[in-house]
Amino acid sequence: MTLRSRTAAVAAGASIALLLSACSTDDNGGGGGGASASDVPGAEVLDDLDQAVEVEFWHSMDSTNGQVLNGLIDEFNAANEGRVRVTGTFQGDYDTTLAQHRAAIQQGDTANLIMVYDLGTQFMIDSGQTVPAQAFVDKDEYDTGALEDALLNYFTVDGDLRSFPFNNSTPLMYINRDAFEEAGLDPDNPPKDLAEIREFAEALTITSDDGQVEQYGFGAAVYGWFVEQFMARAAVPYCDNGNGREGRAAEALFNDPKIVEVVEWWQSMIDDGLAVQIGRSTDDAQAAFTSGRAAMTLESTGSLGGFLEQSEFEVGAGYFPLVSSDDPGGSIIGGASLWINGEGHSQEEVRGSWEFVQHLLTAESQSVWHAGTGYLAVNTEGYDGPEAQERATEFPQFAVAAAQLADSETSVNTAGCMMGVMSDARVAAEEGWEAALTTNDSAEAALTRAKESLQRKIDEYNDSVG
Amino acid sequence: MRITLGRVLVYVVLLLALVPVLFPVYYVFAGTFMEPRELSRFPPQLVPTGFHLDNIQRVLDAVPLMRMYGNSLIMAGIITVAQLVTSVLAAYAFVFLRFRGSAVIFALFLSTLMVPGEATFIPNYLTLSGWGLHNSYLGLVLPFLAYAFGTFLLRQSFKQFPLELRDAARVDGMGHLRFLWTILLPLSRPALSAVGVYVFISSWNMYFWPLIMTRTTDMQTLQIGLNSLKNAEAANPGLWLAGAALSVLPTLALVVFGQRFIVRGLTAGAVK
Numbered sequence: 123m124t125l126r127s128r129t130a131a132v133a134a135g136a137s138i139a140l141l142l143s144a145c146s147t148d149d150n151g152g153g154g155g156g157a158s159a160s161d162v163p164g165a166e167v168l169d170d171l172d173q174a175v176e177v178e179f180w181h182s183m184d185s186t187n188g189q190v191l192n193g194l195i196d197e198f199n200a201a202n203e204g205r206v207r208v209t210g211t212f213q214g215d216y217d218t219t220l221a222q223h224r225a226a227i228q229q230g231d232t233a234n235l236i237m238v239y240d241l242g243t244q245f246m247i248d249s250g251q252t253v254p255a256q257a258f259v260d261k262d263e264y265d266t267g268a269l270e271d272a273l274l275n276y277f278t279v280d281g282d283l284r285s286f287p288f289n290n291s292t293p294l295m296y297i298n299r300d301a302f303e304e305a306g307l308d309p310d311n312p313p314k315d316l317a318e319i320r321e322f323a324e325a326l327t328i329t330s331d332d333g334q335v336e337q338y339g340f341g342a343a344v345y346g347w348f349v350e351q352f353m354a355r356a357a358v359p360y361c362d363n364g365n366g367r368e369g370r371a372a373e374a375l376f377n378d379p380k381i382v383e384v385v386e387w388w389q390s391m392i393d394d395g396l397a398v399q400i401g402r403s404t405d406d407a408q409a410a411f412t413s414g415r416a417a418m419t420l421e422s423t424g425s426l427g428g429f430l431e432q433s434e435f436e437v438g439a440g441y442f443p444l445v446s447s448d449d450p451g452g453s454i455i456g457g458a459s460l461w462i463n464g465e466g467h468s469q470e471e472v473r474g475s476w477e478f479v480q481h482l483l484t485a486e487s488q489s490v491w492h493a494g495t496g497y498l499a500v501n502t503e504g505y506d507g508p509e510a511q512e513r514a515t516e517f518p519q520f521a522v523a524a525a526q527l528a529d530s531e532t533s534v535n536t537a538g539c540m541m542g543v544m545s546d547a548r549v550a551a552e553e554g555w556e557a558a559l560t561t562n563d564s565a566e567a568a569l570t571r572a573k574e575s576l577q578r579k580i581d582e583y584n585d586s587v588g
Numbered sequence: 589m590r591i592t593l594g595r596v597l598v599y600v601v602l603l604l605a606l607v608p609v610l611f612p613v614y615y616v617f618a619g620t621f622m623e624p625r626e627l628s629r630f631p632p633q634l635v636p637t638g639f640h641l642d643n644i645q646r647v648l649d650a651v652p653l654m655r656m657y658g659n660s661l662i663m664a665g666i667i668t669v670a671q672l673v674t675s676v677l678a679a680y681a682f683v684f685l686r687f688r689g690s691a692v693i694f695a696l697f698l699s700t701l702m703v704p705g706e707a708t709f710i711p712n713y714l715t716l717s718g719w720g721l722h723n724s725y726l727g728l729v730l731p732f733l734a735y736a737f738g739t740f741l742l743r744q745s746f747k748q749f750p751l752e753l754r755d756a757a758r759v760d761g762m763g764h765l766r767f768l769w770t771i772l773l774p775l776s777r778p779a780l781s782a783v784g785v786y787v788f789i790s791s792w793n794m795y796f797w798p799l800i801m802t803r804t805t806d807m808q809t810l811q812i813g814l815n816s817l818k819n820a821e822a823a824n825p826g827l828w829l830a831g832a833a834l835s836v837l838p839t840l841a842l843v844v845f846g847q848r849f850i851v852r853g854l855t856a857g858a859v860k
Contacts, residue, residue: 184816185650185827211804212816218799225800229717405823413630428824432624 162253162261163469165477174207175470177478181210181237182219182458183289183495186427188212190494198481206474208235216458217545220245227251232463235475237288239458241544243277244366246461247284248542248587253464256282258476268485268503275532277459279367279540286479289497290457291423292523293351293442300435301326301337301417312418312440315447316387319418323396326417340391341398341416343407344556346548347456348420349376349384354454354536356380356445361547366540370584374541374576376551377569380445385558385565392559399559402552422456423523427496430517439519441526452536453526457497498523542583543576550576616836619829620644627825643830650827651813652805653834660792660810661838662725667732667791668784675738675783680768682739683746684754694743697736706796713800723803732791738783745779746772785846789839810835 168175183191195210213219216239226232227249238246246252255277259266266274266283273287295312302309305325313319323339330336342348353360358378361371391397398416400407411419412432420442421429429437444451460482462475481487483500489507492499499505505514505524514521530536541547554572558565619627620643621636647653681687682694712731721727749772757767773780798809817824817831 184818185646185824188816189650209804212808213803214799214812214815215818222800222803225713225717228714229722231717231722408823409628409825412628415630425823428624432628432824434625434629 161464162257162476163473164261165473167469167473168205168477171205171470174202174204175468175474177206177208177235177471177474178233179208179210179235179237179475179478180213180219180222180233182213182216182239183237184212187289187495187497190491193494194482194487194490195478197487198478201481202477206477208474208478216242224249230466232466234463234467234471235478236461236463237458238285238461240276240456240538241548243279243284243459244540244542244544247279251463251465252285252461253472254282254284255286255462256284258462258479259283262476264480268501269483270498270500270502270527271532272453272455272527272530272536273498273500275537276455278537285459285461286483287455287457287459287500288479288482289491289495290455290459290500291497292453292455292527293348293420293422294426294522294526295440295442296411296419296421296425296429297438297440298411298414298417298433298435299438301414302438305417309436309438312438313443314441315444315449316384317447319443320387320391320396323391323418327396329395335395335398337414338398338410338416339396340418341400341407341410342418342420343400343404344402344552344559345404345407345420346552346555347422349381349551349555350456350538350548351442351454352381352384352445353378354452354530354538355442355449357450357452357531357533357535359535360539361541364534365537367534367537371539371541372580372584374539374547374550374573374580376547376554377566377573381551381569382565383445385555385569388555389559389565402556423498423520424496426517426519430519437519439522441522441529451530452533453530454536454538455498455527492520496520498527541580542587543579546579547576613836613840616829616833619826620833622826624824624826627829643826644834646827647817647830647834651816651831653810653813655806656808656810656813657838659807663728663794663798663809664788664792666725666729668788670729670733671735671738671787672780672784674734675742676768676773676780678734678739679742679746680764680772682743683749684764697739700736701740709796709800716801722801723807725807727801728798728807728809731797735787738787741783742776742779745776749775781846785842788842792839 179195181188181191192210195208199207211233213222216237219236220238220242223232223236223238232251258264269287270290272292273290274283277283277285277287297309297312299309302312302322305322307322307325313322319340326337326339327335328337350360353376356378358380359365359375361375362373363369363371365371388397392399398410400410404421407416407419408421408425408428410416411421412429414433414435426437426439441451442453460479462472462479464472482491485501485503485507488499488501488504489510491497492504493507493509493513499510502524504510539547550572551569553575554569557563557572558568561568563571615634618634618636621639621641622633623637623640623642626633626637678697682690708731716722716727716730721730753771754767757771762770793811794809795811795815799812799815802808802812814828814831814835817827
């Protein structure tokens with residue numbers, strides 16, 4: 123779903139991508155950015171082909187998720203024999219896939235269909251290689267009514283849907299139900315805001331006779347995505363100009379008083395021995411939770427499957443916490459969407475890609491996808507499918523994410539910030555947050571400094587795209 | 589051999605030093621056979637309760653491991669053979685052929701070692717994909733067919749070769765290639781093995797180059813397959829450990845069986 127890797131290879135990948143994209147910006151200035159419905163080929167281009175048109179699909183779905191995706195690809199290929207043949211290729215994590223794509227733009231050799239994570243949206247628009255999703259929707263009068271509002275909201279820019287949401291998730295709070303019961307708390311009513319988490323954590327924290335903490339009440343990673351989620355919960359924008367949707371975002375706003383409040387709260391939880399200090403690794407946070415060291419954690423919907431499998435206690439899920447109880451409680455999504463490349467591809471390929479995307483978005487496919495991976499069903503009718511129903515009966519925790527989204531108002535604040543250097547913004551937010559926890563700086567000072575360090579990158583990007 | 593207190597102490601220290609070195613290797617294999625729940629226990633469980641093969645099965649289901657083994661083997665194999673050939677010939681020239689400027693050229697050779705590989709990735713990538721070698725075995729191996737480290741190591745080894753033997757061979761009418769093949773190489777086996785094993789392991793472990801040069805799953809190498817076991821949302825340590833265990837087997841075998849030669853070869857040039 124989101125930026126997680128911290129390996130040197132990925133850092134190298136990012137730098138190669140920057141260099142390559144710097145070489146490539148001159149030859150794709152305008153491109154397919156302004157394509158309209160009349161440019162989109164109809165289904166007739168796929169009739170009477172000598173051989174099926176090949177569609178190359180680059181994605182970041184690995185292991186279990188990759189297998190579910192391959193199942194959907196095989197299904198589509200079988201139904202479209204002689205018309206379209208999709209080949210899916212795992213290209214590495216989201217950053218690497220985007221780096222590969224940037225390199226491919228430079229070579230004039232892009233894949234037909236590519237999975238790009240939320241943070242890459244502005245770059246994909248600026249690079250002008252793709253046919254906007256809206257053009258396909260208009261051409262075929264495709265009904266987006268069944269698609270999840272929060273997702274459409276996120277991927278719609280200037281009133282046009284730019285890409286098709288596919289593998290998306292939203293962060294939740296997970297609880298150790300056994301620990302709740304031992305502490306005399308009601309696991310069916312998990313805490314709803316930061317103050318309540320603290321109250322619960324006081325009851326959940328267990329210290330042995332020799333002063334060692336055996337179980338912390340809370341423990342989660344210092345993870346930039348959560349900053350975005352907390353801001354969506356509090357309905358404050360992440361960057362200026364209406365989250366970058368009314369004009370180009372020129373400034374990040376993550377030093378908002380709401381986030382200062384979150385970081386100060388986080389700090390006091392650690393200082394008072396109620397929360398375990400984890401740092402920025404989400405893998406470590408997951409291990410702290412599954413090992414029973416932390417009784418509550420924050421994680422993506424996509425982590426539920428792993429939690430159920432790896433924990434020796436009963437796992438419960440609740441809504442992501444509000445900062446304070448009177449917050450309006452929006453919810454943001456994360457994950458990736460599908461972009462159809464137009465530049466350098468034949469009408470048949472473009473049409474074939476679109477038909478494949480339609481196959482992925484059917485209620486039947488989404489039922490399989492949701493049940494197999496734990497991602498949200500992009501098509502909400504997917505939740506009624508047999509596979510999804512079966513899973514919901516077995517693990518009612520899976521219903522929480524959909525309920526959280528259904529319960530939240532969509533607004534410009536829950537649509538996420540559109541900014542070309544969004545992945546840098548996330549890293550900067552994490553750095554500020556972590557600096558506040560590990561140094562003597564106040565939360566406000568650390569977050570403001572992080573915001574200022576990001577400013578140069580925002581300016582450079584905005585200058586480079588004019 | 590007398591057993592003195594000093595000797596006992598040395599062995600105790602060595603044994604203690606062995607623990608941190610061997611523990612990760614042990615735990616990779618122990619974790620491979622654990623169930624997900626055993627792995628997430630706290631305090632950590634060190635011995636699996638049984639031989640659970642689920643992790644291995646899941647790795648095999650998730651990635652086309654055999655095909656990736658094959659790709660890694662082809663890539664590392666070609667690079668190893670090619671580097672041996674180029675290093676042997678270059679080192680031979682530096683030691684046995686006296687020519688003007690050989691010291692300068694050798695210094696140039698060595699200076700290429702100072703350039704970090706990462707710095708050459710971008711130009712190499714642009715050149716090779718410009719030639720249409722993207723997603724091909726040739727593209728995977730081409731930048732690595734010659735490398736100064738092997739030349740350096742073999743030069744050190746050849747320098748210790750008794751010149752009398754070479755003179756005798758020349759008196760018998762042997763040319764350069766025949767001398768190289770029938771006399772020098774058989775006597776330099778430790779150094780050759782050291783270079784070969786070193787090159788094989790480092791190219792077997794290459795990650796970034798194969799990642800950017802390959803485009804389809806059937807061309808990807810094992811290391812990329814391993815990374816694809818790392819699901820972004822749900823950490824599954826059992827899967828990683830099983831994948832690591834499977835991929836480390838060939839190199840582990842190589843080190844265990846080839847160690848004698850590596851050590852001898854690497855120290856060949858060190859003691860004068």
